[in-house]
Amino acid sequence: MSAEGNDYVFFEQRLAPVHQQQVILHEFGHVICDHEAAAPVISPESSKILLPSLDPNMVRRALGREHSHAEAEIEAELVGSLIGRQISTWDVEHIRPVPPEAQELALRLSALENPASRGRDD
Template identity: 55%
Template sequence: MCSRKRRKTTSHQPHDDFKQRCEARVRSLGLPKREHLTVPVLCNRLSQLRGRPIQVLGLPLPLGSPDGLLIETEAQDFIIYEARLAPVHQRQVVLHEVGHLICEHTTETAVPLLTELFTPSLDPGLVRRVLGRDHSHTDVEHEAEYIGSLIGRKISTWSSERTRTVPPEARDLVARLSALDPFRPCR
């Protein structure tokens, strides 16, 4: 006779509800299949749903600032990401900000950084004390990150361009690395 310990079952109800709610939001967007979904296609779809354009901008942001910002205006939305990040990190930052758009989160935490960018003579510490703090560990931030990750799983690539120009000095290295992945031909 074999004896086994019974596993304790724990309820993950709040976490399951969170996941289901986020997955439902992503499904409701009616995104195209993976092979046709890119960041520009995603932003065009969201622009249609929101009734105003979304512009994605890579900018060198001040030291200590967030890696991304969402700025919503009456006429247009802007997603700004730190241009000096690695491309994969840039994409996740953009998708995180897209998560805020999808969830219709408010954008008041960006006010101190915007003040620093556009009115540099004001003390950033004073602006933060007066207007509030960055709440990067809040439920809102977790929700935006999870939504961004869900979309990231569905997305094909950062752009629709599939081939890249390889500088002559890197061709040998790229050819060797490409040999490891037979599904991505290198030119």
């Protein structure tokens, strides 16, 4: 949502964190690409009658996006994904610190997971 020169992104708090990030980055994609609403959902006149305290352009921009496979949606998803790749801290092979007392057990368990590491002295 754009209002008074500021852009706001809202998301459902009950979503899983990874889905929240996806939604937020997708919406950032719309902002970065300067996407406008595809078609007015509500006319400026109707907006003034129904929502007199809100700017009609802000209402159009907030409510007017088409959520389908439109080019703007695909572009926003791509831009959001590219941003996510640059800022993501999630890594499939994330290595967590192992306390000294558990290092021998962790090494033996790792060898079961990855047979190539067996017999290796680390």
